[in-house]
Amino acid sequence: MNAYAFEQALARTKRICSATKSNGIIHTTPFWDERFAVACDEHPEVEAEQVLIDALAAALVRDPGRFDVIVASKLFGDILSDLAAAAAGSIGIAPSANLNLEREHPSMFESVHGSAPDIAGQALANPVGAVWSAAMRLEHVGEQAAAEAVMEAIEATLDEPETRTRDLGGTAATEQVPEALVGRL
8 A cells, every 4th residue: 555645644634544345356355455454554643444435435425524535446446536526516627646656657637537528519528627637737746836826726716607617507618717717827
């Protein structure tokens, strides 16, 4: 289990949750659980819990504030990231990062929702996830002030219905959102 997740938990709320399914996927997730237990032993200052993925999905909908840092396999993480984004209001606002922590290879930053081909050309896509991912990239390369400025612009843009896309109850077309963001920067 990567220490990075525990470092993030320490810098935030000192809480971490591991998604598991060791009661049903008996050949791989018990190893995941063992690695999580070792990492927990190495970071006793972090409050850790392990939750079965189905119960975790339900808890994330019912009480999203209960969670901060969640570690999960690629499959579980992909499902939970979409669920969390939808619970927050729209899958369009969720950023993501695939980090190479050793910095030997490039890291990848993208919105959770991907390219949204089903709404291509209709000016319906929410670009906030892509912009938020760019803010995460800025933070990753040490440009904290720039990352914070982008996040402040996102928050101000989402505050106004006329600069929010329809998936968030606004009236803006896709291209109007980055125009508003740049105007705020």
